[in-house]
Amino acid sequence: xxxxxxxxxxxxxxxxxxxxxxxxxxxxxxxxxxxxxxxxxxxxxxxxxxxxxxxxxxxxxxxxxxxxxxxxxxxxxxxxxxxxxxxxxxxxxxxxxxxxxxxxxxxxxxxxxxxxxxxxxxxxxxxxxxxxxxxxxxxxxxxxxxxxxxxxxxxxxxxxxxxxxxxxxxxxxxxxxxxxxxxxxxxxxxxxxxxxxxxxxxxxxxxxxxxxxxxxxxxxxxxxxxxxxxxxxxxxxxxxxxxxxxxxxxxxxxxxxxxxxxxxxxxxxxxxxxxxxxxxxxxxxxxxxxxxxxxxxxxxxxxxxxxxxxxxxxxxxxxxxxxxxxxxxxxxxxxxxxxx
Amino acid sequence: xxxxxxxxxxxxxxxxxxxxxxxxxxxxxxxxxxxxxxxxxxxxxxxxxxxxxxxxxxxxxxxxxxxxxxxxxxxxxxxxxxxxxxxxxxxxxxxxxxxxxxxxxxxxxxxxxxxxxxxxxxxxxxxxxxxxxxxxxxxxxxxxxxxxxxxxxxxxxxxxxxxxxxxxxxxxxxxxxxxxxxxxxxxxxxxxxxxxxxxxxxxxxxxxxxxxxxxxxxxxxxxxxxxxxxxxxxxxxxxxxxxxxxxxxxxxxxxxxxxxxxxxxxxxxxxxxxxxxxxxxxxxxxxxxxxxxxxxxxxxxxxxxxxxxxxxxxxxxxxxxxxxxxxxxxxxxxxxxxxx
DNA sequence: TATTTATACTAAATCGGTTTAGTTTAAATT
DNA sequence: AATTTAAACTAAACCGATTTAGTATAAATA
Numbered sequence: 001x002x003x004x005x006x007x008x009x010x011x012x013x014x015x016x017x018x019x020x021x022x023x024x025x026x027x028x029x030x031x032x033x034x035x036x037x038x039x040x041x042x043x044x045x046x047x048x049x050x051x052x053x054x055x056x057x058x059x060x061x062x063x064x065x066x067x068x069x070x071x072x073x074x075x076x077x078x079x080x081x082x083x084x085x086x087x088x089x090x091x092x093x094x095x096x097x098x099x100x101x102x103x104x105x106x107x108x109x110x111x112x113x114x115x116x117x118x119x120x121x122x123x124x125x126x127x128x129x130x131x132x133x134x135x136x137x138x139x140x141x142x143x144x145x146x147x148x149x150x151x152x153x154x155x156x157x158x159x160x161x162x163x164x165x166x167x168x169x170x171x172x173x174x175x176x177x178x179x180x181x182x183x184x185x186x187x188x189x190x191x192x193x194x195x196x197x198x199x200x201x202x203x204x205x206x207x208x209x210x211x212x213x214x215x216x217x218x219x220x221x222x223x224x225x226x227x228x229x230x231x232x233x234x235x236x237x238x239x240x241x242x243x244x245x246x247x248x249x250x251x252x253x254x255x256x257x258x259x260x261x262x263x264x265x266x267x268x269x270x271x272x273x274x275x276x277x278x279x280x281x282x283x284x285x286x287x288x289x290x291x292x293x294x295x296x297x298x299x300x301x302x303x304x305x306x307x308x309x310x311x312x313x314x315x316x317x318x319x320x321x322x323x324x325x326x327x328x329x330x331x332x333x334x335x336x337x338x339x340x
Numbered sequence: 341x342x343x344x345x346x347x348x349x350x351x352x353x354x355x356x357x358x359x360x361x362x363x364x365x366x367x368x369x370x371x372x373x374x375x376x377x378x379x380x381x382x383x384x385x386x387x388x389x390x391x392x393x394x395x396x397x398x399x400x401x402x403x404x405x406x407x408x409x410x411x412x413x414x415x416x417x418x419x420x421x422x423x424x425x426x427x428x429x430x431x432x433x434x435x436x437x438x439x440x441x442x443x444x445x446x447x448x449x450x451x452x453x454x455x456x457x458x459x460x461x462x463x464x465x466x467x468x469x470x471x472x473x474x475x476x477x478x479x480x481x482x483x484x485x486x487x488x489x490x491x492x493x494x495x496x497x498x499x500x501x502x503x504x505x506x507x508x509x510x511x512x513x514x515x516x517x518x519x520x521x522x523x524x525x526x527x528x529x530x531x532x533x534x535x536x537x538x539x540x541x542x543x544x545x546x547x548x549x550x551x552x553x554x555x556x557x558x559x560x561x562x563x564x565x566x567x568x569x570x571x572x573x574x575x576x577x578x579x580x581x582x583x584x585x586x587x588x589x590x591x592x593x594x595x596x597x598x599x600x601x602x603x604x605x606x607x608x609x610x611x612x613x614x615x616x617x618x619x620x621x622x623x624x625x626x627x628x629x630x631x632x633x634x635x636x637x638x639x640x641x642x643x644x645x646x647x648x649x650x651x652x653x654x655x656x657x658x659x660x661x662x663x664x665x666x667x668x669x670x671x672x673x674x675x676x677x678x679x680x
Numbered sequence: 681t682a683t684t685t686a687t688a689c690t691a692a693a694t695c696g697g698t699t700t701a702g703t704t705t706a707a708a709t710t
Numbered sequence: 711a712a713t714t715t716a717a718a719c720t721a722a723a724c725c726g727a728t729t730t731a732g733t734a735t736a737a738a739t740a
Contacts, residue, residue, distance in 0.1 A: 055399040056726035075424030084415030289629025396696035
């Protein structure tokens with residue numbers, strides 16, 4: 001019942017470690033190990049349930065069949081979904097996922113990247129804080145295969161899979177505008193993240209195309225640490241005279257949840273008085289009162305493509321896949337804008 | 341910029357690998373390495389940003405400062421939350437988490453356990469399929485530290501952190517009974533899982549205490565693979581004559597979501613005609629129409645306690661913590677039972 | 681028959697650490 | 711002066727694989 005090693009197999013069969021290792025790695029034929037010997041080894045290994053020690057293998061091969069996944073927070077719905085897809089896809093390739101949450105702390109993220117590399121991960125998928133330019137540059141320099149998801153560094157060329165935040169919010173705004181909402185509030189986070197910046201720009205662009213001047217008092221940029229409190233005041237301000245919005249776009253799902261609670265407290269009728277669109281979904285948004293019109297990010301695609309690209313990188317296929325993908329987010333129309 | 345090794349430090353300072361290794365592991369004093377030498381080593385290491393190769397260290401130490409987490413599905417809200425807490429807590433102990441989803445497949449789970457062990461994880465946290473008794477026994481025999489969460493093997497003694505499913509559902513049923521609901525349907529999954537069995541028993545016990553005979557046609561046990569379809573028929577059957585339930589308990593959050601959609605389709609008024617309690621929460625259940633009364637599992641405690649216990653095991657503290665904890669789930673009253 | 685070539689292996693180095701069992705030098709003790 | 715002891719190190723084995731550079735034997739060729 002104890003763990004069996006290559007050495008044990010070799011000794012038991014009066015063979016060398018080399019032969020055993022070669023055969024177990026399916027390199028018996030090319031190394032002219034006789035069929036009989038191969039069979040003996042394979043049988044013995046199977047019978048005694050041999051499984052290689054991944055650390056030893058990783059150490060000597062310099063790789064580990066493991067990819068690292070660093071995300072802001074695994075308990076965030078959005079990232080949990082993506083992580084699920086990444087894991088499934090990675091497994092298909094025979095890879096295991098080592099994951100970690102940065103908790104949105106760049107220092108933390110930096111440490112995690114180091115730690116992953118020391119664990120010889122063969123590649124990284126990274127939803128970065130976007131405040132670790134140096135680390136990213138280092139990854140490039142060291143030629144560590146990696147793919148950024150969700151958040152990129154616009155200043156340098158990297159592999160990435162990204163959702164078109166700009167167009168996404170535009171779709172949200174267009175939807176509202178087409179339903180004749182004209183005073184559209186935008187509730188978002190301070191743009192430490194490029195994604196947030198893009199979403200804000202998308203909002204402004206949509207208004208512009210409708211020849212509406214964007215009004216800064218309708219734009220609420222909340223602090224990343226204190227948004228739970230700030231959102232209350234912001235919503236009151238949006239809803240009350242003189243702003244008196246007739247619609248609000250929330251730039252991410254947790255702001256939507258918080259915002260909805262607040263709107264209830266303020267007794268604002270959705271969609272009657274204020275229409276709502278959420279950028280990004282939460283599982284039960286179709287069950288909410290009213291069901292929330294949202295811009296849904298293609299989580300499965302983000303996961304799948306990022307792994308595909310990473311594997312391509314790892315295998316060194318230079319000419320293969322596109323190494324950068326911009327995906328469309330799509331509008332899911334529900335009742336929160338009064339369209340149904 | 342290339343990776344620096346212990347050997348490099350040793351060579352540069354004209355010292356042996358041994359000394360360098362000892363000092364870097366804070367074992368310089370006990371090994372009588374002079375203060376000066378220690379300082380030299382430490383300074384050099386810091387300056388050149390030395391970080392040990394975790395694989396090599398793991399291989400030679402036989403451990404890895406990594407714990408394995410195997411759950412049914414990381415994209416499930418419940419497990420994502422738990423995983424988040426486990427990760428945070430493990431980090432506090434200086435550990436990294438290697439995680440994997442079994443996708444509810446016992447074979448898969450079995451493979452993952454093997455794979456984790458080969459990666460020299462120092463311990464495992466496992467939300468098992470409950471169909472791998474042999475693997476669990478093996479873990480015990482090999483003295484691999486592990487903790488079961490959420491799902492246990494009643495036949496053998498293990499460390500575990502568990503929610504009291506029996507009492508949890510009882511609370512749900514009691515709540516309904518106290519609101520004078522008497523025909524309470526129970527929608528659950530076929531009891532491959534002990535948790536499901538306990539929940540069913542809790543339901544029956546609650547009825548019994550109210551001297552209500554439990555009626556099998558009010559109990560819908562759906563198949564694990566096909567519940568999405570089966571739930572439609574089940575709900576129709578519950579709602580229609582002769583069953584005509586006035587309340588339904590869903591034994592897990594995704595059944596609740598599906599069920600609510602179905603009830604809408606059937607135009608059933610909640611809570612007017614049928615009251616609802618969900619075992620287990622989903623993020624937006626407070627925003628749903630009507631807000632869903634639920635039994636909430638203490639995700640943070642599950643995560644924290646399981647890591648505490650595991651660390652205790654890993655460190656070999658026999659007499660330390662309780663190695664088994666049964667946690668209370670608590671009722672969150674919202675409007676779906678008409679109580680508010 | 682001597683030489684080449686294939687076949688079927690193996691010894692030993694290597695990956696980057698940790699650890700055991702010393703060794704060398706100087707100071708302290710008898 | 712001879713012996714112990716302590717201080718400050720180090721050589722080499724080890725963890726469990728992979729991999730390079732062979733070797734021994736038999737068969738084929740010249």
